[in-house]
Amino acid sequence: MPKRIVIWCLPILVLIILLPTRRVAGRDQRAPVHQADEIETLVNKAADLIESEGRTAFAAFRRKNSPWRYGDVYLFVVDLHGVVLFNAAHPNREGRDLLQEHDAAGKQFHKDFIAVVRESGSGWVDYMFPRPRRSTPEVKWSYVCGTSVDGTPALVGAGVYVE
Template structure:
């Protein structure tokens, strides 16, 4: 193997590694923003309860394809900015495009405190599913427990 070929191979590996590193950094920034957004929504709910729901439906809580949604722990969706007519619907049996029980996983994640759920879901206006990760966190107001979440496509 000559030196030129070896140098080209090394450069290709370095470029690929830099691309992977950049992608991971971008995903980490997106995830950090989601955590901050959900944490703020949890604070609002824990201080105001349902009185904070109208604010969570406002456009200030929607960022690109990401928005904050709220369910009660019985699976009933109580805040859903993309389609408020879907509020009041029980989402416990929600499945992703591959049959993953994301409704139950969202509830279990909130029962455990907080965490991430990844699944396949079509982007708005598309039919082909893409990888989406959603951060879920439990919120408590008086005698009601909620799950608060927001997701981003990767």
Template sequence: MKKLLAALAVAMILTGDAWAADVRATPEDAQELVKTAVAYLKKHGKDRAFKEFQNRNGPFIYKDLYLFVYDLEGTCVAHGADPSRVGKNYLNVADEDGTLYTKEYVELAKTKGAGWTRFRFRNPATGKVEPKKAYTERVGDVLVGSGAYTTD
């Protein structure tokens, strides 16, 4: 048993980069997750959808992706990685570079309905602040989004 654990530890060290690449989702994955979530929200309504979006073992968690939902005033109404954010307003909260990411989501939702934003955010999988590219889409009075952590 000790030999097996040692071999697994060595394999993890040697293949760390490959493993990291395997658990990281792409921006295209994030967009597809949002589109799937939007369809689910339209079909099942807010209560059921928001509960499912926050289910850590549910279909809306993929690799390092999760969903977030904000109302058009910047208040979080669902968050797949950090449910403690729900009920709090993030409209004027900035990332480390000063980007008001929630404000950008809201403006994008109000003006174009859907699109991409870039900012820096703590990755719950690594615990590190990393660049992130997020896709958001407006559904009535909320926006649904997901973002992929990137290297750029």
């Protein structure tokens, strides 16, 4: 192999090896590097707030340009039956049972969210979903964490779009 190709490929290989691996819906996947720790911290803090304040926390989560919602980052909450309890960027999804919903690639990502929470308590799921104010689905990774909303087992999540 020519030396120039090896030198060019080496940093990419190192990056791939160093990416954190997460258990995702029964298989190992690479979590996104961009904002991963930030998203995990956000979701874990939101889970704690939901545990202590219940649905009243949703009002704070909905505010744009806040620590809970900024850029393309927003929180969503789904009960463990697939009913959307809260979605800051897509409030029209609230109250809907989306367990059977498929993404553009045919993946039932709500089932994956629930499986990750039931199996591990938290983790990353990849799927196709449009950014806020857009209609074309893009690759998105969401971190989900188990919580309880006023006594109802649920999950809270937020994600990052792969650029």
